Each structure stands twice: as structure tokens, then as C-alpha cells.
Amino acid sequence: MSRGCGAPPRAAAPAVGLVFLAVTSLQVGAAFAVELFDELGPAGAAFGRLGFAALILVAIWRPRLRGRPRGDVRVAIAFGLALGAMNLCIYEAMDRIPLGVAVTFEFIGPLGVAVAGSRSPPPCCPTRSSSRRCGGCPRACSAC
Numbered sequence: 001m002s003r004g005c006g007a008p009p010r011a012a013a014p015a016v017g018l019v020f021l022a023v024t025s026l027q028v029g030a031a032f033a034v035e036l037f038d039e040l041g042p043a044g045a046a047f048g049r050l051g052f053a054a055l056i057l058v059a060i061w062r063p064r065l066r067g068r069p070r071g072d073v074r075v076a077i078a079f080g081l082a083l084g085a086m087n088l089c090i091y092e093a094m095d096r097i098p099l100g101v102a103v104t105f106e107f108i109g110p111l112g113v114a115v116a117g118s119r120s121p122p123p124c125c126p127t128r129s130s131s132r133r134c135g136g137c138p139r140a141c142s143a144c
Contacts, residue, residue, distance in 0.1 A: 023107060030103045034094055042091035050084050 029049075036045040065073060093102040 019111075026103050026107055027100075030090075030094060030099055033091060034099055037091070037095055042095045043088060046084065046087040046091045049087060050080075 033045045033049060036048065040048060090102060090106050093105070
């Protein structure tokens with residue numbers, strides 16, 4: 001039984017659900033954070049969020065630093081600093097532009113990287129070469 005050219009495969013359903021969950025999580029978290037801006041400011045809200053996340057992380061999974069190479073610890077610290085800077089930047093943006101626009105811009109980056117890094121052809125294209133030729137648009141495939 002054929003599903004047609006534009007029909008997504010069944011395996012894509014969990015992926016779509018996870019993307020929806022990620023988008024919803026970003027929007028809800030940002031909406032809660034914006035409520036704190038009047039009392040704490042964007043920097044205070046970012047620091048509070050990171051502090052709360054650190055407490056939850058230590059309560060659930062306490063990492064052992066003994067026996068770890070220094071390079072691993074440096075990477076973890078750099079990652080934490082990058083996340084902190086990212087939160088501060090997005091909170092400063094949310095303080096200045098509408099919440100939905102700021103969060104959309106925040107999500108477009110990782111989503112774009114995921115789409116650009118995807119190696120699977122569109123579902124209707126029978127060969128990888130034809131999917132590259134049509135630029136990923138299943139309806140534009142000459143094979144469809």
C-alpha cells in the first residue's frame with residue numbers, strides 16, 4: 001500500500017513529537033522566566049535558572065570529579081559557561097522584543113543545524129542522488 005509522495009514515514013512520528021515537546025518546553029520555560037524580569041532582571045533570572053538547574057542536577061546525578069582527566073573538566077566548565085551566556089543573551093532579548101519572536105529565533109539555530117546535518121533523503125525520493133537534486137523537497141523530485 002502506497003502512502004503517496006508527501007506522506008511522512010511512520011518512524012518520523014516520534015521525532016515530530018519530540019520536536020513539538022522541545023518547542024513547548026522552550027515556550028513554557030521562557031514564559032515563566034519573563035515573569036521574573038520585573039523582580040530580578042534578565043541577568044538575575046538567568047542566574048536563578050542556572051542555579052536551580054545545578055541543584056536539580058546535583059540532587060539527581062552527582063558527578064564524580066576524581067579520576068577524570070583535566071580536559072574533561074575543562075570541557076564541562078566551558079559548556080556550562082556557554083549555556084549561561086546563551087541564557088543571559090536570550091533573556092536580554094526577551095526583555096527587549098516579544099517573547100514568541102525571541103524564542104523562535106532561539107530555536108531556529110539548533111533546528112537549522114539538525115536539518116542541514118540530516119543525511120536521509122525525503123521519503124518519496126527513491127535514490128539519494130535524486131533527493132539531493134531536488135533540494136530536499138519531495139514534491140519537486142522528478143522521480144515522484
